[in-house]
Amino acid sequence: MAYRAIALDLDGTLTNHDKEVTPITRQALMKAQKDGAHIILASGRPTYGIAPIADHLEINKYDGYVLSYNGGKIVKWKTKEEIYSNHLPNDVISILYNYAKEKGHALLGYSGKEIITEMPDDKYVKEESRINKMQIRKINNLMESLEPNPTKLLMTGDPSLMIKAEEELSELVGNRMDVFRSAPFFIELVPRGIDKAQSLNRLLGLIGLTSNDMIAFGDGYNDLSMLKLAGIGVAMANAVPEVRAEADFITKSNEEDGVAFAIQKFCYNTDI
Structure with missing residues (x-):
C-alpha cells in the first residue's frame, strides 16, 4: 500500500446523492483495509451520524477510526474508545x-x-x-x-x-x-483549534504514521486543511472551487466512484 491511512470526508465525497457508499467504492476500501490501510472517516457529522457508514465499511475489523464533529472527537471504532474530545466553552x-x-x-x-x-x-x-x-x-x-x-x-x-x-x-x-x-x-x-487536520495529526501520531503516509479526500471548505496536510490531497470533481484549487489531484465526482478511482491510481497504480 502506497498510503497506509485513508482519510475520507463523507457527504459529497465518500457518499453519493443518496448518502450511500456505492458497491464499487466499498470494494476498493475493503481491499485497502485488507492490505493494511487504516480507514479514517472524518466528518462534521455527529458520531451517531457516522456510525452506519463505519459499520457498512467494517472499519471495526481493520483498526479504523471515526473523527466526528469535524475532529472534535476521535473514536477507535473497534473498541468504541474515545481517544480525544474537546468541548465548546x-x-x-x-x-x-x-x-x-x-x-x-x-x-x-x-x-x-x-x-x-x-x-x-x-x-x-x-x-x-x-x-x-x-x-x-x-x-x-x-x-x-x-x-x-x-x-x-x-x-x-x-x-x-x-x-x-x-x-x-x-x-x-x-x-x-x-x-x-x-x-x-x-x-x-x-x-477553537479543532479541524480535521489537527485531529488527524493527533491520530497519526498515536498510530505511528505521518502525514506523508496519508491520502485524504474531500469536497467542502472544512476539508481544505485535511487535504493540505496529507501526503496527497484529493478533491472530488464536485468539490467547491477553493478545494479543487488547493488539491494535489482532482478525481471523478462522488457520483462516479471518485474515491475508488483515486485509491486505485495512487495506492495501487492501476485504473478501475
Missing part, C-alpha cells in the same frame, strides 16, 4: 443562542440519537436530519435542553445570509472558538 453557548434568536436563524444541537432544535421545520435542519439519519426533536428552549459540554452546535440558513452570519459570529466569538461554513447553508460552531 460554556459561556459562548448563550452568545450563539442569542445571536440565532435575534437573526431568526435555526440553531441545533445533538442529544443521543436525536437532533434538537426550536425550529424543526427549517429546511436546512431537515437536511441535517436526512444526512445523518437522525430524528428531529422540537424543544422549547435549546439552552435548557443541550447535553452538558457539547462538542458542536450547527447554525443553518439561506446561503446568502450564512456568509454574513459567519463574519459576524467570527467577530463576536472568534477568539474563543472556531466558526466556519461546511456547506453554503451550514455554519459549524466548534471548539
Whole structure:
C-alpha cells in the first residue's frame, strides 16, 4: 500500500446523492483495509451520524477510526474508545443562542440519537436530519435542553445570509472558538483549534504514521486543511472551487466512484 491511512470526508465525497457508499467504492476500501490501510472517516457529522457508514465499511475489523464533529472527537471504532474530545466553552453557548434568536436563524444541537432544535421545520435542519439519519426533536428552549459540554452546535440558513452570519459570529466569538461554513447553508460552531487536520495529526501520531503516509479526500471548505496536510490531497470533481484549487489531484465526482478511482491510481497504480 502506497498510503497506509485513508482519510475520507463523507457527504459529497465518500457518499453519493443518496448518502450511500456505492458497491464499487466499498470494494476498493475493503481491499485497502485488507492490505493494511487504516480507514479514517472524518466528518462534521455527529458520531451517531457516522456510525452506519463505519459499520457498512467494517472499519471495526481493520483498526479504523471515526473523527466526528469535524475532529472534535476521535473514536477507535473497534473498541468504541474515545481517544480525544474537546468541548465548546460554556459561556459562548448563550452568545450563539442569542445571536440565532435575534437573526431568526435555526440553531441545533445533538442529544443521543436525536437532533434538537426550536425550529424543526427549517429546511436546512431537515437536511441535517436526512444526512445523518437522525430524528428531529422540537424543544422549547435549546439552552435548557443541550447535553452538558457539547462538542458542536450547527447554525443553518439561506446561503446568502450564512456568509454574513459567519463574519459576524467570527467577530463576536472568534477568539474563543472556531466558526466556519461546511456547506453554503451550514455554519459549524466548534471548539477553537479543532479541524480535521489537527485531529488527524493527533491520530497519526498515536498510530505511528505521518502525514506523508496519508491520502485524504474531500469536497467542502472544512476539508481544505485535511487535504493540505496529507501526503496527497484529493478533491472530488464536485468539490467547491477553493478545494479543487488547493488539491494535489482532482478525481471523478462522488457520483462516479471518485474515491475508488483515486485509491486505485495512487495506492495501487492501476485504473478501475
